[in-house]
Amino acid sequence: MTAAQVAALVGGRLVGADRSISGVGPLDSAERHELAFAEGKVPEDNKAGVLLVREALPGRTCVVVANPARAFARLLAQLFPEVDGLLEQPRGVDVDQPAPSTWVETFVHPTATVHPSAILGVSSAVHAGAFVGAWCQVGAGTVLYPNVVLYPGTIVGDRCRIHAGAVLGADGFRYQSDPKGPQKVPQVGRVIVGDDVEIGPNCVIDRAFLEATRIGDGSKLDGLVMVGHNVQIGRGAVLAAQVGLAGGVKVGDGAMLGGQAGVAEHREIGAGAMVAGQSGVGRDVPPGEAVLGSPAMPLRVARRVYAVLPRLPELVRAIMREKG
Amino acid sequence: MTAAQVAALVGGRLVGADRSISGVGPLDSAERHELAFAEGKVPEDNKAGVLLVREALPGRTCVVVANPARAFARLLAQLFPEVDGLLEQPRGVDVDQPAPSTWVETFVHPTATVHPSAILGVSSAVHAGAFVGAWCQVGAGTVLYPNVVLYPGTIVGDRCRIHAGAVLGADGFRYQSDPKGPQKVPQVGRVIVGDDVEIGPNCVIDRAFLEATRIGDGSKLDGLVMVGHNVQIGRGAVLAAQVGLAGGVKVGDGAMLGGQAGVAEHREIGAGAMVAGQSGVGRDVPPGEAVLGSPAMPLRVARRVYAVLPRLPELVRAIMREKG
Amino acid sequence: MTAAQVAALVGGRLVGADRSISGVGPLDSAERHELAFAEGKVPEDNKAGVLLVREALPGRTCVVVANPARAFARLLAQLFPEVDGLLEQPRGVDVDQPAPSTWVETFVHPTATVHPSAILGVSSAVHAGAFVGAWCQVGAGTVLYPNVVLYPGTIVGDRCRIHAGAVLGADGFRYQSDPKGPQKVPQVGRVIVGDDVEIGPNCVIDRAFLEATRIGDGSKLDGLVMVGHNVQIGRGAVLAAQVGLAGGVKVGDGAMLGGQAGVAEHREIGAGAMVAGQSGVGRDVPPGEAVLGSPAMPLRVARRVYAVLPRLPELVRAIMREKG
Known part of the structure; x- marks a missing residue:
């Protein structure tokens, strides 16, 4: 070239x-x-x-x-042309040659498993070892990388990339006390993923109790993220690696969560809010607010707290001297 | 209906x-x-x-x-009848029609791999892409969802659900210093899972050095949980998503660990104890006690500490003024 | 015997x-x-x-x-002889009988997928459901356990063990703002793993933007570890379970990171440094230094801070009384 x-x-x-x-x-x-x-x-x-x-x-x-x-x-x-979402030639390609056709019609690898009742969109790809259960829907141009698992009833929109090993639609985690011991409550909802969503490798998105766990259009999840049952994620949200959202959490449009952050059950992260890495959110975060810490504090407060924290022992000594 | x-x-x-x-x-x-x-x-x-x-x-x-x-x-x-542990019809089923038989005899999907020496119980299911190594035992009515991996020698009890992508029985993580550089010590124990256990998607349960990593009857692990070598989990314990237990940890009957909590090597969580989400446990937690924080403190202490923590900078200023 | x-x-x-x-x-x-x-x-x-x-x-x-x-x-x-990296007989073997040959020439399980352009070293093993993409290289004596996924262009050295479900070489996580909305920037680098490396089950190692995410000789990663794009890990480093390294992080030779520790983008952990479990590292850690806490402090400082932290409420009361 x-x-x-x-x-x-x-x-x-x-x-x-x-x-x-x-x-x-x-x-x-x-x-x-x-x-x-x-x-x-x-x-x-x-x-x-x-x-x-x-x-x-x-x-x-x-x-x-x-x-x-x-x-x-x-x-x-x-x-670097892709075929079915995978790079064909990782380096130094000679593009003076005509590029191979970069996409085929609904590719299903021979070792993949697709239930007969599932619907695959045009130009979608189901790679080796991936599993698409009964009544699933996979949108146009969407790629399921190797060993992705969609439990029955999962719906994925158009142009999504679900990376290797991600598991969508497993049972939420809900038990009903019963004289015979805790009984599992069937989780009969599903997972619904919008368009242009990227889900990182080995993520886990649980299905809802009755309705749907939802991930909105254009949202991006990095690897090893856990999304609990009935979570509602808006459009264009970004979740860094190893984030964990407990059951029923809401994440607004364009919110950003740093790596290893966690949000407790039913809490709400407002649109455009920012949760710093490793934060633990046990309260609602208003739209646009930035929080940091476990438990999470407003970013400015947390920064000041963490700036003086190393001096805490010295402080205690000073006070003890005065009192003594 | x-x-x-x-x-x-x-x-x-x-x-x-x-x-x-x-x-x-x-x-x-x-x-x-x-x-x-x-x-x-x-x-x-x-x-x-x-x-x-x-x-x-x-x-x-x-x-x-x-x-x-x-x-x-x-x-x-x-x-919502299940076949081999998977929902057949996720929504709006017409139960006026006779339900399909909800279980078959020892289902093994054609893309699953089961070593000839492994034993599968009646009405167990090994779904697509799952791997059952040499000398494994899988109990009656137990479901291995797609792409579950049981390393050789793993034993799973009756009526368990091992969700997609979970890996049981990989080597613990142990090296022996040696003039030739660190040498891996073969981990020749195994993983033994009791009855009625649920293990979430993409969990990792390492095998023991010599004896067994054990998960007791009725315990429930949510997704992406890490259980180190030689861990002993009692009956009816509940581990939320992304919990991590280092090697040799003991968790008593009915203990509960919140999401992203971690426990350091060889520590003991007593029966009925409660570890809040994101806590870091570096000491033993007595039976029935509740702890919070990293490092973990008794719940009541931690709540008071975290309530005043945002005021720490103001406190420092007050003291500095007095001293000044 | x-x-x-x-x-x-x-x-x-x-x-x-x-x-x-x-x-x-x-x-x-x-x-x-x-x-x-x-x-x-x-x-x-x-x-x-x-x-x-x-x-x-x-x-x-x-x-x-x-x-x-x-x-x-x-x-x-x-x-306990192994065949292709898997224990053959997990317990009580009678070694008076001649051991079976413990290794075969380049084992590829029938359900594994290996791209024709990939190169497999002598005595390497690709187990059931594993995926080796285009232009990958797998070294001599290296074992890919069941359901491991190597995206195209990934290079793994000799005598490595990549445990079940690990995913190497997925796209890093990088978007370019654009009038048409955020556009994914193709990540055309790769992952290069040295010799004698062990990568735990369900780990995720992202590929680099242009060059390579590197894991040096003899390094050991426990389960569920996340390594972001362009990370550079030296020789003999040890990462405990659920550690997360953001994009561009450098980890020096022999550094050790405890379970669930996280390191922010582009930070450097010096050779021989020690990061305690659950620490959150937002600054560079000099060689040989030990840090603890989120945010991470020098170990000695952190220990003193955490020792007095439970007394913080009492301290506040004491000061308030004096001022009152």
Whole structure:
């Protein structure tokens, strides 16, 4: 691929001599046969053959665009074609050759299991070892990576990526005391996932008691996240790795939860709220508010508390002296 | 199904005109063709066609029982038949038709792998992609959901549910220093799970060094729980999602651990003790005691500490002023 | 097997009458037909038929060695042969019979999926339901346990054990704001795992944006660990269960992280540093330093803080009285 081809692809302007690249690299280690992008200043010793930048550099081959990061993302999507959601060639692809068709009609791997009553959308993919139970629905363009499990009745929207090992729709965790010992209450609801949702590897999303555990359009869950029964997640929410939401929690549109944060039963995280990593939320968080700590405090309060916390022993000594 | 049939099924009394239902719903959103149950007061605007309640309401079709929640759980079990532990029809089943036989003899899915030396109990089910290693034993009526992995020698009792992706019996994590670098010490014990145990999706239960990691009868583990080597869990314990127990921990009968709680190596959680969510337990917790915090404190102490914690910076300023 | 055979096997000296054993057991519960090892004093009521010890005991059958624990580990490796990384006979093996060949040439289970472009080393094993994507490399003697998933381009070194359900090489979690809404930035790097690495069950290791997420030689990850994109882990690091490392974190050689600890984006844990369980690291930790707490403090400071923390309410009252 040449710099001129890159410029055409991302709608940029070639400045300097055209040249070939065979791959891409990070700004600090790209080599002469590679392209790198820069948001800010390019280091003196940079060796990249082609630079994707906002302003041309003298003596260098540059592709000039308004937004280098966005242009780079588009270039990557072109350079590294996917088939059924999996990268076909992880590095140094020669795109002078015609790209393979990047998508097939409803791919189901021979080792996957799809119940006859399940419905798979066009251009969806069910990879090796994945399981799609009775009455499930999988939307158009959605990819179920290897060993994903959808329990019966689970509904996943369009263009979702459910990563390897994620389990959607297992029973919530609910027992009814009974003279014969605790009896399991059948959880007959389901999980409903919207469009453009990404669910990370080995996540667990439990089904609801009667209605649905819901994950709204465009929300993103990183790996090993636990979503309890009857949780309602809005649109565009972001849950970092290992977050845990207990049963009945509500998460508003665009809320963000940091890694390992936990939210107690039935609590509400308002739209646009921010829960810092490892926080433990035992109360409702109003829309737009940022909280930190276990138990969670408003971010500003928590920062001050944690700043003085190491001095607590000294404080105790000071007081004891005065009283003594 | 009619209200009279429901009454017969749960041992209740029909009050009001008999009528048909086609499903069930939550009290606040059930419609005219659905049944809902109520423990307390029924809202004025409730629309459910049939109510499962303690006391009849004038002008409504009611099924009157002593314990509506328990009766509802029984009704659900009838309405939503399972085959091999999986719901067959997730919603609105017509139970006027004879239910399909809800269980078959030792179901093994064609993509499951069961070692010839393993023993499967009657009416047990090994779903798609599950793996049962050499010398394993799986009890009667136990369900291994898709992609469960039992390493060699694992023993699971009767009527257990091991949810999708759970891994039982992997090596504990133990190294022996050696002139040639750390050498893995073979973990040749196993995992022994009692009867009526439920293990959530993607849980990890490591096998013991020499003897057994044990999970007692009737204990319930939610999703993504980690149980280290040689852990001993008693009967009827409840571990919420993402709990982690390090090697050699003991959990007594009926103890409860909240989500994301962790217990350090060899510590003991007494019978009936309660560990709040996200707590970090580095000492033994006596039977019946409740603890909270990381590190864990008695619940009453922790509540008082966390109540004043946000005022710590103000406190420091006050003292500094006095000293100044 | 006889005590004399054990002595020959571990390079020890038989003291007392030779006798047969049929298995091994823990020191406190081994029976007359079993061997036990002791580092220190052997209890009076010990019943083991053969003792593996530093100094002979009068009237007992002993195998005397310099390092009983190390000798015991070697004995276990002999007593419990593995085939393709799985124990063949979990208990009481009769080693008078010739052991089965403990390894075969590149085992691939019929239900595993290996892309034709992937390379498998000699004596490697890909167990049931495991998935090896395009352009992956798996080293010699490495075992992929059931249902492990390697996304395309993942490289695993020699003699590694990747436990059941672990997922290596899924997309990192990176979005680019765009007028059309957040656009996923293709993550076209990979995961590179060194030699002699152990990765626990259901771990998640994300691939890098452009280069590689790396796990160095001899590092050990317990179950349910999350490693974000572009993380760099050195040699011989130990990560306990449920640890989470955000994107770009660096962990130095020999560093140790306790269970459920978390490290924020781009932070560095120095070589030989120690992060206690449940700690939350939001700053760099210098080599050799030990930290505890969320947010993490130097270990000595944290211990003092946590020692006085329960007295905080009393302190507040004391100050209020004085001011009042």
